[in-house]
Amino acid sequence: MISREKHDRMANAIRFLSMDAVEHANSGHPGLPMGAADIATVLFTRFMTHDPKKPSWPDRDRFVLSAGHGSMLIYSLLYLLGYEDITIDEIRNFRQLGSRTAGHPEFGHAAGIETTTGPLGQGIANSVGMAIAERILNARFGDDLVDHYTYVLAGDGCLMEGISQEALALAGHLKLNKLIVLFDDNQISIDGPISLSDSTDQCERFAASGWNTMRCDGHDPEAIAKAIEAARASDRPTMIAFRTTIGFGAPTKSGSAKVHGSPLGKEEIAGARKALGWDADPFVVPSDILDDWRLAGLRSAKERKAWEERLTAADAETRGEFERRMRGALPESFDAVVAEYKQTLVAEPPKVATRKSSEMALEAINAIVTETIGGSADLTGSNNTKTSQTKPITPEDFSGRYIHYGIREHGMAAAMNGMALHGGIIPYGGTFLTFSDYARPAMRLASLMQIRSIFVMTHDSIGLGEDGPTHQPVEHLAALRAIPNHYVFRPADAVEAAECWQAALKAEKTPSTLALSRQNLAPQRLEHEEDNLCARGAYELAGSEDEAEVALFATGSEVEIAMAAKALLDAAGHPARVVSVPCFELFEEQTADYRKAVIGKAKVNVAIEAGIRQGWDAIIGSEGVFIGMTGFGASAPAPVLYKHFGITAEAAAAAAQKRLATLG
Secondary structure: OOOHHHHHHHHHHHHHHHHHHHHHHOOOOOHHHHHHHHHHHHHHHHHOOOOOOOOOOOOOOEEEEOOHHHOHHHHHHHHHHOOOOOOHHHHHOOOOOOOOOOOOOOOOOOOOOOOOOOOOOHHHHHHHHHHHHHHHHHHHHOOOOOOOOEEEEEOHHHHHOHHHHHHHHHHHHHOOOOEEEEEEEOOEEOOEEHHHOOOOOHHHHHHHOOOEEEEEEOOOHHHHHHHHHHHHOOOOOEEEEEEOOOOOOOOOOOOOHHHOOOOOOHHHHHHHHHHHOOOOOOOOOOHHHHHHHHHHHOOOHHHHHHHHHHHHHOOHHHHHHHHHHHHOOOOOOHHHHHHHHHHHHHHOOOOEOHHHHHHHHHHHHHHHOOOEEEEEOOOHHHHOOOOOOOOEOEOOEOOOOEEEOOOOHHHHHHHHHHHHHHOOOEEEEEEEHHHHHHHHHHHHHHHHHOOOOEEEEEOOOHHHOOOOOOOOOOOHHHHHHOOOOOEEEOOOOHHHHHHHHHHHHHOOOOOEEEEEOOOOEOOOOOOOOOOOOHHHOOEEEEOOOOOOOEEEEEOHHHHHHHHHHHHHHHHOOOOEEEEEOOOHHHHHOOOHHHHHHHHOOOOEEEEEOOOOOOOOHHHHOOOOEEEOOOOOOOOOOHHHHHHHOOOOHHHHHHHHHHHHHHHO
16 A cells, blocks of 8 residues: 555656656647546556566556557656666657657557557557457466456547547447556546537446446545456446546646646746645656655566466467467468468469458468457458458457457457557458548558558459449559558459468568459469569569560559450560569569569550559659549449440550550
């Protein structure tokens, strides 16, 4: 038991480190860490199971600061608890170039930061994925190795964002009882009182989605502890609404929007020091308080060592599998399994949609990579993301490997990120490519965090046909290719689909999107190739016996159009070659010599893709011919649409010949 006096001084250490750092940077959000300091102090001194000396301990509790603008809260905590990455100098350099203490918490910048937050609502949705991962791994490895909580500090903004409803509804449905949301209910947003824009009873809202809910004074340490203790005993996820005063301790600005997103100013900080009895200079924590915090940081060391003993005592197979999964390493036989599968495809080439090719590849992959967890946003039969190994996960049984996310694309993508961040799991989830717009903020964060989330996006073009332009992606390939550190794969047949899956799974620090067709596609890879050609991003599929006059570049369903156009051009006396371009980003990673050789020296370059041109000029040049879309699609059968929009072999060949004629 910590005395009230000691608690207050420990909480004030968070408050003053936070306000001093924001003041020094002349930028930031002091209000949240000042208001939530009591909650954080109770959580980390009495409940959080973690070890600053072994910050990646797999069975640690996870803490997610969903309200990432209050980043100085977590930076202060990490420094005070003894995490080596966050020193007092890092806190002095808050929001400065090269510091670990970025404006919002960034995963990978410092141990103890479990996810990148700032875009509101993402953190709470990530935490749902973390809690799902904990339950899945618990079902596989038992309480001895996996038994921990996920705590989330969220603010009004997190709960206003629509993604929060998707996430909390899924968590309530799955009865994720080891997920605890600490709601900093300070009733203030940047514009002013929450009442300006919202009158939702958040407790009632969570309760309606199957959560246990409580209300609590966020400045009463014993009440806070009692509420968290009750939450830990619940059979459902819990949301505790802690009524707090934003900017607690600031004499004239506390409880107002003035303390939300701006430095307090020297006079206000001086007043806070007087009001809270804090005599230390800026960035100085009195030694006795720092000692108390460092002691709190050691509270779980014995538990961590006991866990390590249990892992050591586990049988070799269990220990090896657990450690491999947590390292993120694929099984040693993975490449051999893919190579063997590719041989079967060449022996009996299937003419199927690449969404089906993806399912076929997953059937082989899921048998060997047992940590894959699939799912779909209510489009399982269309996305083809379920295989024989992936029985559904239910509230009563987490031994399965498939999540029915419901119609929640954004929540799905963010939960997948949380699963990937947790470790021990490789998540993939599906929807239609056009609905990547709903998931894109989370997809972008996956790229920023350098994690292995795999997004299966089917119905990748006008080839989906009759559903019409609302469902036909036109700009989406270009939009996703614009995200740094994101692989966008568009395979042309079953062999390419297998290779794209192989490349995606081996990319430990890059998320991937697989854009897959609804319509059946003719096989293109008819000879076995041991190497993964798709991993090169682009490769020559069909060369020319003579020096090519025309080079045809295509992706996905348009590769067979390019092959047909080559036949027409060859017959007309214009030798042509075809280059399949399944992944722009991987092609860009190849050597300059390889890229130059693949692009070649043909007089005319033609790109064929049922999307917009954006991005293609890097391959075909600004003078290249583009056969694709310049506007939205229409509702009709796929063959009719391709002819209507001029995405045909005849159109490509004619355009190439016309360009050749102008060149003389």
